[in-house]
Amino acid sequence: MTEGTNPLSFLPLTPLAFLVLLALADEDKHGYGIIKEVEERSGGQVTLRTGTLYTLLQRLVDESLVEESLPSAASRGEDSRRRYYRLTALGDEVLRAEARRLEALIGDARRKHVLSDTTGA
Amino acid sequence: MTEGTNPLSFLPLTPLAFLVLLALADEDKHGYGIIKEVEERSGGQVTLRTGTLYTLLQRLVDESLVEESLPSAASRGEDSRRRYYRLTALGDEVLRAEARRLEALIGDARRKHVLSDTTGA
DNA sequence: TTGACATATTCCGTCCAACGGTATACCGTT
DNA sequence: AACGGTATACCGTTGGACGGAATATGTCAA
Numbered sequence A, B: 001m002t003e004g005t006n007p008l009s010f011l012p013l014t015p016l017a018f019l020v021l022l023a024l025a026d027e028d029k030h031g032y033g034i035i036k037e038v039e040e041r042s043g044g045q046v047t048l049r050t051g052t053l054y055t056l057l058q059r060l061v062d063e064s065l066v067e068e069s070l071p072s073a074a075s076r077g078e079d080s081r082r083r084y085y086r087l088t089a090l091g092d093e094v095l096r097a098e099a100r101r102l103e104a105l106i107g108d109a110r111r112k113h114v115l116s117d118t119t120g121a
Numbered sequence C: 001t002t003g004a005c006a007t008a009t010t011c012c013g014t015c016c017a018a019c020g021g022t023a024t025a026c027c028g029t030t
Numbered sequence D: 001a002a003c004g005g006t007a008t009a010c011c012g013t014t015g016g017a018c019g020g021a022a023t024a025t026g027t028c029a030a
Helices: A015-023 A031-041 A050-062 A089-111 B015-023 B031-041 B050-062 B089-111
Strands: A066-069 A084-087 B066-069 B084-087
Touching (some): A015 A031, A015 B089, A084 A089, B015 B050, B031 B050, B050 B066, B084 B089
Antiparallel strands (some): A066 A084, B066 B084
């Protein structure tokens, strides 16, 4: 790995990379499934084209944030063309680190009254 | 403006664009000041080079998210080389929209146990 | 008043992620 | 076998970010 294994060295993630890692956080998914999840989750606002997703996915594999996984028992019998991906331990750490970074920025935004303040402070 | 005035059409912002708009949220700043704020706010983690910042700033001006502002009364007497920038009404809307988008994603991350859950749910 | 250093902006070449679309192929249904 | 939906791969182009050099002004001290 050319970037070392320090999660912080991967930040900030591109918006799309964050979306993809987040989509893989709860369960392994195949490429097309990721496209669907991202589009639905954004309320159809973000349209993730195939050219974008598959090259991004390959990049994430190259960076060891994601790895291909053999179809699980649960997915056996499904479309054989599907290639499943899952987060690596490093990918999971990077996702958490980015989520914390964004959480801190949201806090800043609140302090600057960019967002309504839920705490009443 | 080539992109219309719908704030949602600007999303997602690049991580750097979000950082810069957020830096301008509370008060007008000059380029170098933005660089310092972003670096300090990230704990020295993000190093914003001049080439990156000034070209980004110009792009934001072209997109009508930011505009140059004459030095305010408060800043008069300061370094005359400084060029001050402020959010436009559109820029403010875009910043808010992006903050809300990120807030929603942070919620997803919590639901997926990527982040610790502050609500106890 | 000149020298040194920090501040501040501009400009340039390179790199790479994202974009948009096409090609290919397999799936299920009719 | 033909069709629409699913699924991945490939490719040329664009544009934001990168890294640094160039330029110039401000400040302060000797």
